[in-house]
Amino acid sequence: MTGRPDPESAPQSPAGVQRRHDPAVRGFASDNYAGVHPEVLAALAAANGGHQVAYGEDVYTEHLQEVFRGLFGPAAEAYPAFNGTGANNVALQALTERWGSVVCPATAHINTDECGAPERISGLKLLPVPTPDGKLTPELIDREAFGFDDEHRAQPQVVSITQTTELGTCYTPEEVKAVCDHAHDLGMAVHMDGARIANAAATLGVEPSRFTTEAGVDVLTFGGTKNGLLMGECVVVLDPSRVRGIPYLRKQSMQLASKMRFVSVQFEALLADGLWLRSATRANAMAKRLESAVRAVDGVTVTRPVQSNAVFATLPGEVIERLQKRFRFYTWDEAAHEVRWMCAFDTTEGDVDAFATAIAEEMHNYS
Numbered sequence: 539m540t541g542r543p544d545p546e547s548a549p550q551s552p553a554g555v556q557r558r559h560d561p562a563v564r565g566f567a568s569d570n571y572a573g574v575h576p577e578v579l580a581a582l583a584a585a586n587g588g589h590q591v592a593y594g595e596d597v598y599t600e601h602l603q604e605v606f607r608g609l610f611g612p613a614a615e616a617y618p619a620f621n622g623t624g625a626n627n628v629a630l631q632a633l634t635e636r637w638g639s640v641v642c643p644a645t646a647h648i649n650t651d652e653c654g655a656p657e658r659i660s661g662l663k664l665l666p667v668p669t670p671d672g673k674l675t676p677e678l679i680d681r682e683a684f685g686f687d688d689e690h691r692a693q694p695q696v697v698s699i700t701q702t703t704e705l706g707t708c709y710t711p712e713e714v715k716a717v718c719d720h721a722h723d724l725g726m727a728v729h730m731d732g733a734r735i736a737n738a739a740a741t742l743g744v745e746p747s748r749f750t751t752e753a754g755v756d757v758l759t760f761g762g763t764k765n766g767l768l769m770g771e772c773v774v775v776l777d778p779s780r781v782r783g784i785p786y787l788r789k790q791s792m793q794l795a796s797k798m799r800f801v802s803v804q805f806e807a808l809l810a811d812g813l814w815l816r817s818a819t820r821a822n823a824m825a826k827r828l829e830s831a832v833r834a835v836d837g838v839t840v841t842r843p844v845q846s847n848a849v850f851a852t853l854p855g856e857v858i859e860r861l862q863k864r865f866r867f868y869t870w871d872e873a874a875h876e877v878r879w880m881c882a883f884d885t886t887e888g889d890v891d892a893f894a895t896a897i898a899e900e901m902h903n904y905s
Contacts, residue, residue: 561573564865564885564889564892564893565865565866565867566828566865566866566867566879566880566881566893567866567867567868567880568764568868568880569734569764569765569821569847569880569881569882569883570763570764571866571882572766572882572883572884572885573884574766574767574768575766575767575807575808575813575817575883575884577766577807577813578766578767578768578804578807578808578813579768580807581803581804581806581807582768582800582803582804584803585598585799585800585803586800590799592796592797592798593794593795593796593798594618594794594795594798594802596798596799596802597799598798598799598802598803598806599618599798599799599801599802601802601806602616602618602772602802602805602806603615603616605805605806605809605810606760606772606774606805606809609745609746609747609809610746610747610750610751610758610774610776611747611751611776613776613777613778614751614774614775614776615774615775615778615784616760616772616773616774616775616805617772617773617774617775617784617785617788618770618771618772618773618795618798618801618802618805619770619771619772619773619788619793619795619801620769620770620771620792620793620795620801621763621769621770621771621793622647622731622733622759622761622763622771623652623653623655624771624791624792624793625759625771625772625773625793626647626648626652626655626656626729626731626759627652627655627656627659627660627791628773628784628787628788628791628793629729629757629758629759629773630648630656630660630662630696630698630729631660631661631662631783631787631791632757632773632775632781632782632783632784632787633695633696633727633729633756633757633780633781634660634662634695634696635693635695636661636662637692637693638662638663638692638693638694638695638696639662639663639664639665639682639691639692639693639694639695639696640656640662640663640664640665640694640695640696640697640698640729641665641667641674641679641682641683641694641696641697641698641726642664642665642666642667642674642697642698642699643666643667643668643669643672643673643674643678643699643700643703643704644666644667644668644669645669645672645703645704645705646666646698646700646704646731647700647704647731647733648664648698648731649664649666650704659791662692663692665682665683665692665694666682667679667681667682671703671705671707671842671843672700672703672704672705672706672707673699673703673707673709673713674697674699674717675713675716675717676716676717676719676720679697679717679720679721679724682694683697683721683724683726686724686725694724694726695726695727696721696726696727696728696729697717697721697726697727697728697729698728698729698730698731699714699717699728699729699730699731700730700731700732700733701714701730701731701732701734701735701738701749702734702735702737702738702741702845702846702848705842705848705850706825706842706843706844706845706846706847706848706849706850706878707842707843707845707846708737708738708741708742708845708846709738709749710742710749711742711744711748711749711752711753714730714749714750714753714754714755715752715753715754718753718754718755718756719754721754722754727756727757727777727780728754728755728756728757729755729756729757729758729759730750730755730757730758730759731759732750732758732759732760732761733759733761733763733764733771734761734764734765734818734846734847735750735758735760735761736761736765736814736815736817736818737765737818737821737822737846737847738846739814739815739818740815740818740819740822740846741822741845741846750776751776755776756775756776756777756780756781757773757774757775757776757777757780757781758773758774758776759771759772759773759774760772760773760774760805762804762805762808764882765808765814765817765818765821765883766808766813766814766817766883767804767805767808768804769801770801770804770805772805773788817883818847818883820883820885821846821847821881821882821883821885822846822847822881824847824881824885824886824887824889824890825844825846825847825848825849825879825880825881826844827887827890828849828879828881828890828893828894829844829849831890831891831894831897832849832851832894832897835894835897835898835901836901836905837853837854837857837901837904837905838851838852838853838897838901839851839852839853841876847880847881847882848878848879848880848881849878849879849880849881850870850876850877850878850879851876851877851879852874852875852876852877853875853877853897853901854875854901854904855875856904857897857900857901857904858875858877860900860903861896861897861900864896864900865893865896867879867880879893
């Protein structure tokens, strides 16, 4: 792993614009905290200048279709969007009727972190299912997938899974296929929230089509913001027969970018030469390094399998408070004193080692 670029060698800011943060500061709260990957910034600059047709009729968005088809098969259709919440809502609306419902894990981002957008904006009903590891199984789906043709119940029409999950766990291709086969047997479609799909591909070591298209996923939201983009996610339709009205739903949901070339070219930079996988591999490796370091600290317990770029652990509440004054991170479960530490594409060994040292120091002071 190489170190990050020297901040002093970065391009100078335009006159009147000041750098208002210290680029050497690192946190472990979210991979969203990281900046834009230099290769993505370079792609944005390359796409700039001159005029291109707006609202997706540009040459970059046209080429993006070929890029995504190379990953997910010839039927794939890509619809760039601004953010993950918007992309998820467009995808779910395209898969459901107004009386439809979506079975999802209780920990799903659509259930816990989108301010009720799927229900308030999309007008559908979420049917959350508690899971031990953030993953659905056919048996867990059946806890809410019932009441078909019952006019008193919102009709279960979609199963939504997240790859990797909000608990940092990763579905295997076989697990995804089992979910999809069961959902399809029930007449339901399958949506995958792929906000961290790159981290899953890095963990599994297989082509992303193995746990999406080939496994039976119908619509995917492909994440970019957490993996080095300035902004942007992409709704990728894998089975066009399952959806309807995405162009209209994207516009109505305020996810249609007028200057879409600047969203599309970021994905081209991310995907064309494997940058997405290299960046995710680095983030995952840094999480493993952090896990190894904190397991050696008395009083710290790693609570979940580290299968992506997330480390979950418990430690005393007093230590959490002191540590958060030195490094930014979030408490996942206040009652259990469980925290979540996230690594990003630009996290270095030095960043991890400094954080692990701080954890050890605070635990020593506590004891």
